[in-house]
Amino acid sequence: MIWGRIATADGRILAGEIRESTLIPHPSVGRAPLPVPPEPMAGATLLAPTVPGKFIGLWNNYQASAEKNGWARPEHPLYFLKPGSSVVGQGAQVSVPRQAGRVIFEGELGVVIGQTCRNASPEAAEAAIFGYTCINDLTSLDVLNADPAFAQWTRAKGFDGFGVIGPVVATQVNWRDLTIRTLVNGRERQSYPASDMIFSPAQVVSHLSHDMTLEPGDVIALGTSLGVRPVKPGDVVAVSIDGIGSVEITLVAPPQAEGADIGS
Structure with a gap:
């Protein structure tokens, strides 16, 4: 299955299985289709394929980057929240x-959770994985390392737009x-x-499920490897994985006058 989320030309937000240029609406990840006609994809805009209740990112989960940087192999996945x-x-x-x-890019493989998962074995965790997507973390x-007394992971990775997910979720790919x-x-x-991971997707999901309940739609970015570099406004950055697709964003400069933006 290819799962996506779209904004239709008339402004409706729908999610579901993408099949033959149509979207078969589902109420949410892991739920049965709605009893409505398929929605044509023509004129629709792809959105992030899920709205995660939790967006978890891993650090130091690839052997090549750990070896190059002299990092010890972790005993438990090292993670943060976006x-x-x-x-x-x-x-x-x-x-x-x-x-x-x-600001740096970090191209990553992401796991999307398909069913509630708590204190799961690796086998149960494998069954809880809905599919895989592309991530740009x-x-x-500068923010991450600004205070020598406290690494600011959440702030450094939490700015609006700093969690790129897409273009779709693929449920029938072999991550290896x-x-x-x-x-x-x-x-x-x-x-x-992806086969260079220290912790496999199922191992990651299992470990994390012992720390917190994972729920349908949650996303786990499985970490990055060598090659991250700084990017700047004007750059177009794409993370591409065969079998899933490519998610592309454009970095832009902030408005000249940044003031309070208060919603109603």
Whole structure:
């Protein structure tokens, strides 16, 4: 199954299985289809394929980067949380706040949870995985390391638009066969095999499910490997994985006058 989420030409937000240029609406990940006709994809805009209640990111989960940087192999997945307001999808324009300073891309494979998962064995965790998607875990290096007493993981990775997910979720791919590629302005900057993970997706889901209940639609970014680089406004960054697709965003400068933006 290919799962997506769209904004229709008349402004409706729908999610479900994408099949033969139509979307078969479902109420949510892991639920049966709604008793409504398929929605034509013509004129629709792809959105982030899920709205995660939890967006979890891993650090130091690839052997190649651990070896190059001299990092010890962790005994438990090392992770942080990104806020839901960071989530954007295919084609988004991401404003780089002035206070962010140096920003890097991190192309990653993402897991989408399909069923409630708590204290799961690796086998049960495997069954709880709905599918896989592309992630760009944008990160402010200057913010992350600004205070020597406290690494600011949440702030550095939590700016609006810094959690890129998409373009779809693929449910029938073998993660061991996947290669994660990141292109900046069309030039390949990352290319590494998912098979180099320290913790497999099922192991990650199992470990995390002992720390917190994982729920349908939650996303886990499985970490990145070698090749991350700074990017700047004007750059077009795409994370591409065969069998899933490519999620592309454009970085833009912040507005000249940034003031309070208060919703009603």
